[in-house]
Amino acid sequence: MFYSAVKQEILCLLVLSSLSELQSLSKIAMRIPTFVQSGESADLTCSYYLDSNSLYSIKWYKGRHEFYRYMPGEDPPTRVFPVKGMKINMTASDHVRVVLEDVVSSLSGEYLCEVTVTPTYFAMAETANMTVIDFPSRGPEIVVGRPEYQAGEQVGASCTVPASNPFSTLAWYINDEPASDLYVSRLTDYGINSENRQRLDLKFPVLQSHFKNGRVKLKCLATIAGLYWKTAEINLTQEHPKVFPIFEGADPSASRSSPGTVPYAEMGFEFSLIFWYSFQQYFRP
Template identity: 30%
Template sequence: RFLRSVPFSPQILFFSTRPVIAALRDVQVSVPPAVRRGDTATLHCYYDMDGESLYSVKWYKGRREFYRYTPKESPPMKIFPAQGVQVKRSASNESQLTLLGLSLASSGKYSCEVSADAPSFHTMIVTGDLEVCEVPKHVPSIHGMRSRYRVGDIVRGNCTSHNSRPPANLTWYINEAQANPSYIRTHKPFRERKNEFETSLAGIHFVVGNHHFVNGKLKIRCTARIHDIYLQSTERSIDEDRPRVISAASSANSNGKGANGNAVPYDHFPPYAENELDRKDYMTLQGELEHIAY
């Protein structure tokens, strides 16, 4: 056998010494999700130019540009009109934007657009949602409950939080623990006739058991919450209404009968009394709705 010779051919390898092209990256926006009406909000736009020069930062509400920062121009800051937007110049720059006197019209989507300078003019845009809230002027109110209950009685009550936007989320608690969902009667929030605000209503309905009373007390609380900017509660402390034992001697003195007389051992309500209490002194769910709506 003969070995076939392969002619040697030298290879030339080329190595690029050109640096990797820098590029804008990691653009992020920080927008507070909820703010009280009339308050100030600060929005942030974070970005990494990665060696490039900044050309401009623009802010939009929806599709409308209302703020532009161009460092190579003089002045670098420009502000354009937009509904519900009032910019605080002294607290705004290429990475921060401060809005004053927020109104309900200020709610919406806010976008930050960052552009690199020549030659790439690379552009990225990110968006965040801001909601301006009208919080209730008063704490939630509890209606329809008596001050005393016995084991076996039915507790019925309503919790109302008036005039907010969005409507408050209502939560019932019994002795510091969130109430069993089966006890709760939920109702759709309704809009007030005199304004654009809404009212929340939630009912509670359960049979009183021995375990509900702690040292003769039953505590029921209703909490109203709107995002993380509003939290108020109202609590009722209810006494246990235990039957009172009447001694035979007292009974004999009061009705003229002896120890073997026909004495009543417990001080009971008349059979009609509880219905009278509910009918005269306490609002039913329907009555509460009528009271609020009208």
């Protein structure tokens, strides 16, 4: 019984000691940029509090691949492991900080910092995600069917922007007001097509109330994570119904024909010319 009690006491002391060591190392903090533009540098830091422990190693991982190690007991203390597309500034990197230069989109993903101490060789780790943004090569562009519309007609427009990583978020505005979802065609994956362009369509019935001083302003906004903000605008002008001349004896309603149709009076005149031409050809001596 005596030895059993001693063993339990020793086990409790070891557990408490282990928890104390673990707690002292639990004060680590990892900071990396959530978003960084392609071609720029990324500063990765891993701060820790050792208390009475000694640092054994600092290891950095991207996913499952270790790319940087710092071990003060070795000579030299730093060691790097190749990761495709990764360039490490060794002069600026140390036991707390790793600086990546000229980052590319393939470096997006999860990063892990692992701190190990002696004499217990306890290890703690923190993770964080970083996204490398490839901005579009140019801003959004708007294409419409025609520049003029009458009230009651349907407007069709497309907004395109070169592909990016991650995808741009596209949005339509009519007279600076967000367009209703009923008017917007949200294509799958924002409609990446063969030309590597994202596309968002807009179709809506233009009303008289849409025209402000005879114009309707359409705007397309492209954003990426609050770091990219580009717009394209176009003004549509109001087209008024065309008034056609009324021939004597013609139906007055003919002057109200819709654009692109021929009034009844003009149709009758053209029919008379065709009939006279045919008569002349038939009875020619």
